[in-house]
Amino acid sequence: MTNARLESVQGEAGNFTARVHTDPRYINEDLCTACGICTMYCPVITSDIFNEGLALTKNLHKDYPQAVPSSFYIDPKECLFVNHEMCRICASTCQAQAIDFNQTEEEHDLSVGSVILTPGFGRIDDEVLSRYGFGKYPDVLTSIEFERLTCASGPTEGTIVRPSDQRHPKHIAFLQCIGSRDETCGNGYCSSVCCMYAIKEASVAKEHDPDLDITIFYMDMRTQGKEFDASRQRAREKYGIKFVRSRIAGIQEQGDQLRISYVDGRGAHHGESFDMVVLSEGLESPEGADDLARSCGIDINKYEFCSTQAFTPLQTSRQGIFVAGAFGGPKDIPESVTEATGAVASVDSLLNKVRGSQVEKKEYPAELVIGDEPRIGVFVCHCGSNIAGVIDVAAVREYASTLDGVVYADQSLYSCAQDAQQILKEKIKEHNLNRVIVSACTPRTHEPLFQETLRDTGLNRALFEMVNIRDQCSWVHAGEPEEATEKAKDLVRMAVAKAGLAQPLPEQQIPVIPKALVIGGGISGMTAALSMAEQGFETFLVEKSDKLGGNLRNVSALLSGEDPRKIVKEVEKKIASNDLIRVYTGAEVESVSGYVGNFTTNISSALGTQVIEHGVIIIATGGRPYEPKQYCYETSKQVITQIELEDAISSGALEKDLQQVVMIQCVGSRGDDLSYCSKVCCGQAVKNALRILDKYPNADIYILYRDIRTYGFMEDYYKKAREKGVVFVNYDKEKAPVATDTDGRLSVTFFDEMLDDDITLEPDLLVLSVGIVPNDVDSLSKILKVPVTKDNFFLEAHVKLRPVEFAVDGVFMCGLAHSPKPVNESIAQAKSAAGKAALPLAKGVVSVEPIVSKVNPEICIGCGICVSLCPYQAIQMVKAGKKKKAETISASCKGCGICASHCPTLAISMGGFTNEQIRSQIKAFGG
Amino acid sequence: MGNEFNPKILGFMCNWCCYAAADSAGVSRYQYPPNVRTIRMMCTGRMDPLFIIDAFCVGTDGVFVGG
Amino acid sequence: MEEFVRKILAKIGIDSDRFVLKWASAAEGPRFVKLITDFTAKIKSLGPLGEPGGVSKDELQIKLLAARSALEKAKLRTGLGNLTKGFRKEGDYSDQQIKDKVNEKLTKSIGTEIDRNETLLRIQKQGPISFDELTKKLGASGTDIEKYVAAFRKKGLVAETDNQLSATSNQ
Secondary structure, eight states, rough: OOOOEEEEEEETTTTEEEEEEEOSBBBTTTOOOOHHHHHHHOEEEEEEETTTSSEEEEEEEEEETOOOOSSSSTTTTTHHHHHOOOHHHHHOTTTTOOOOOOOOEEEEEEEOEEEOOOOOBBOHHHHHHHHHTHHHHHHHOOOOOOOHOOTSSEEEEETOOOOOTOOOOEEEEEEEETTTSSSSGGGGOOOOSHHHHHHHHHHHHHHOOOEEEEEEEEEEEEOSSSTHHHHHHHHHHOOOOOOEEEEEEEEEEETTEEEEEEEESOOEEEEEEEEEEEEEEEEEEOOTTTHHHHHHOOOOOOSSSSSSSSTTTTSSSTTTEEGGGGGGOOOHHHHHHHHHHHHHHHHHHHHHGHHHHHOOOOOOOOOOOOOSSOOOOEEEOOHHHHTTTTHHHHHHHHHHHHHHHHEEEEESSSSSSSSHHHHHHHHHHHHEEEEEEEEEEEEHHHHHHHHHHHTTOOOOGEEEEEEOIIIIIIIOOOOHHHHHHHHHHHHHHHHHHHHTTTTOOOOEEEEEOEEEEEOOBBHHHHHHHHHHHHHOOOEEEEOSSSSSSSGGGGGOTTTSOOOOHHHHHHHHHHHHTTEEEEEEOEEEEEEEEETTTEEEEEEETTEEEEEESEEEEEOOOOOOEEEOOTTTTOOOEEEEHHHHHHHHHHTTSTTTTTOOEEEEEEEETTTTTSSSSOSSHHHHHHHHHHHHHHHTTOOOEEEEEOOOOOGGGGHHHHHHHHTTEEEEEEEOOGGEEEEEETEEEEEEEETTTTTTTEEOOOSSSEEEOEEEEEEEEEEHHHHTTTOOTTSSOOOOOOOTTTTOHHHHHHEEOOOTTTSSOOHHHHHHHHHHHHHHHHHHHHHHHEEEOOOOOOETTTTOOOOHHHHHOOOOOOEEEEEEEEEEEEEEEEETTOOOOOHHHTEEEEEEEETOOOHHHHHHHHHHHHO | OOSOOOOEEEEEEEEETTTHHHHHHHHTTTOOTTTTEEEEEOOGGGGOHHHHHHHHHHSSSSSEOOO | OHHHHHHHHHHEEEEEEEEEEEETTTTTTHHHHHHHHHHHHHHHOOOOOTTTTSHHHHHHHHHHHHHHHHHSSSSHHHHHHHHHHHHHHHHHHOHHHHHHHHHTTTTHHHHHHHHHHHHHHHHHOOEEEEHHHHHHHHOHHHHHHHHHHHHHHHHHHHEEEEEEEEEEEOO
16 A cells, blocks of 8 residues: 555554555556556656655656556646646556546555554754755755765766766765754754765765765764674775764855865864765654654654664554564664564564464466477567557567467457456467467566466466567667567567477475574574464574573663563563473584475484474574773773673672773774674663762763764763763774783773873773674584674675575574674564564475476486585485485575586576577577 | 668576666666667576577677676 | 686687676666667677688687587586686685686686587588698697597597598497
């Protein structure tokens, strides 16, 4: 449902009525073929909102080619018919008759068991942007405008030009924290994503134009995510992007340039001129957040984001209503995607009893046995005038009918229309066709539709072939009708050659063992296991140590006040009382064999080796604190880690007259020993500083930091700490603090930029904010054949789109094993992994696409090259008598074909893309 | 017309990348020379060097592999 | 794969610019258009395959067929497979690394395998043919060709009568 908003949610978890209001789109998306003729005729030109107003578009349009649904829409604000009852040209041009001005606003009452809120984020107010010259100086852009400029399919096709004079800028400045960390605009929080996207945009810009000179003005560079610091380093070293820690004082036009005045870390004033200024605007709460909160009956925080708790990060204040993405607080794409699946797992926990109860399964007629002789039918589509307006469709049909194996050729106005499908079925029967070719638009959108029709007639879907003569022919050669027609004929000839060799391919469904294995019993593994069980699946939870709980056992409070040890106990109790979970403590995974749906694992413990069978695996092996050797940790009792400090605070072991404490950030992290940022230590230092001040209000606390990374709402606590007198002193990695232990007297010396001098303190305590080290991953990554990063964290299949999955099907990850992160993020990720892992278990089978590879054992020489090249672990060696032969694990195969193209004896074939088929296409291309 | 050399070009395109980009170029009605004939694959991993030699054997003037 | 194919093309006398491997994501329609437009222009500037300046069409065809037969056999394919396996293992896919490794591991066998197949093909298609004639046409070292021919004779694929080589009837 698009153009829709949620009006109210009545009822209770498991039984809600959600009232949804929809505004008319004026185009029936079921009928619209997205041909785009209407938009050409729409006379109203309007600002292209998707491109931030940097381009013009038609009032009847589609934001971008991949927009979902794949249908155009009419913006009522400027439509001549909607407002003045004139025009309607679009309606007369639409041959699919999809344009419908009779559409009205509607109210829909939906019966749902649960609600997930994902309204995203809002934009920073223009008034705030205007403080930095936005709106006044044309070459001051927002980062989102700049993003559009650098986009290859954006308004300038990726060319960066100044809006004022269309010249290429040479000097570009990025200003960070626009509308973030700024109480004057009501946004005290950090937007979390802007530092990283500024680095990305600047790097992309440098790739476009290596001569660009780019400076990023920032307060703290908050690149705390996985591999983010590496990007920052690349930006500096590879692209020469300059980073200046500063506060912006003002921005003025000076000639045709923009002059930025700023104050640096020492308090000195500077001025610098730029051709373009990009404002890294923060993430605002979504527009209408208060209305949404009211209609759902949920709480929002003072910044109008959804209120959540650290241990229930996806749960709103109302039972059965969940939240994912930036509405729960500013966050980036990987985290949003992670949370989305996590929210689904939460819903599934609530509703799994009724899972699938409203699904109707489609039945197909039994498959026909086809004769050896190809009887090919070719159907050429006009697509209204989309194809026929350029290509001589009749000539293509005529030509097709002359080709070998073709027994029938036809043409139709819209092949995809309902009636055309009916005709297609009749013709298949009438002419006893055993291969079908539709020459129309792109198989990427329409192949499934035609394959479905084939299956309805009893033909295997592999007997279908599609020729793309619209998207890749008539549309792109509109001015060359003769050449386009020739091209269409060639493509049809190639398809006929291929189709002649098509064979029915089995529709395989591989049964799944509906059980899960979770490796690691910290809070991530515990959450994942509990979530799997709550979704209805038997779960094995394997923990190396003798008890569950992991690192959280050593943490006595969170920034937000909760006691993690209590929560661990609660989750532990739930696990113990859940019959579906079996816990193995003091146990390790010894070996794993099998593939998605059918794994067999040996678990070794004091009890010996136990064998379990399961369908999926979740890795939650976690991490541990870095063990410092720096800063006299090993020699002085006054030097402790934050975890040790937590223990001392909660057990009351701190000395009575604590007067001075120094904390050093990034011990071990960010190039000290570990290359990455450990993400949690800044928040931890701020938390413990505040806790000390609670007990010893007069204590002097110094936090020596490189960048304070209290992202998101944590920023409030950073501010509170500063207000309470905690002194934050920035240090450079090259000028790190020095601790000396002289005869039991500890002193710390550091350089203070403001005073431009070294300062030496003799604190009561020196607290080291040590980083996080992943637990040993070596053996597990080998057993499961899954990759790790250079820092030994597990490597996900796709950073943004598949953040908790591996390329290998059926294996998932969460928590510190993926990267350092605080507990709320670990929990969200654990739920996410459980949500993803539940998918194959809930389906009960793995459906195999017919495009998978197949090894001919007669020809295979057992060299094993395919096994080592397969990115999905989808080929294994099996014993065949005395020899070894390769064999595809269909359930894991994605059909990429790297095995086939690298097989020394051409023994591997791909479903629907056999060597013979492709080579026949090539031959047919030759004429 | 007539005398100008009109090369025969064969394109092997990945379903998820270049083939999709080509579709998207179509949706936006970008125009380009009509010389390329495309063979769709599920991934450029499928690309066997043999196919390229095959293509030149049948008189192709150029082979474009698009991942 | 890319560098491997370039080497083969170079070996049989096809301008390796006639083959490209490019990347465009699903969202990069304009980039795709540019790639295709540029490539078409490039091929136009190179002219038709096997035209003046280069080898004649028939000669090129023989070399292409030789490359094809070489690529249908296990030797070169195993080499390519093992090489790719190596890249996967090391995780180094830089252009320089690929160039170096292909050069180090495959260039020689590409040469030998294509020559070997060309030898047989020529005997099959142009035989009976004298050894000298064969060597001249192939443009490879006589000692190598001698080795190939000897092997073919041993397998019974090639026979020699009156200093003329010809394919045995079952070929």
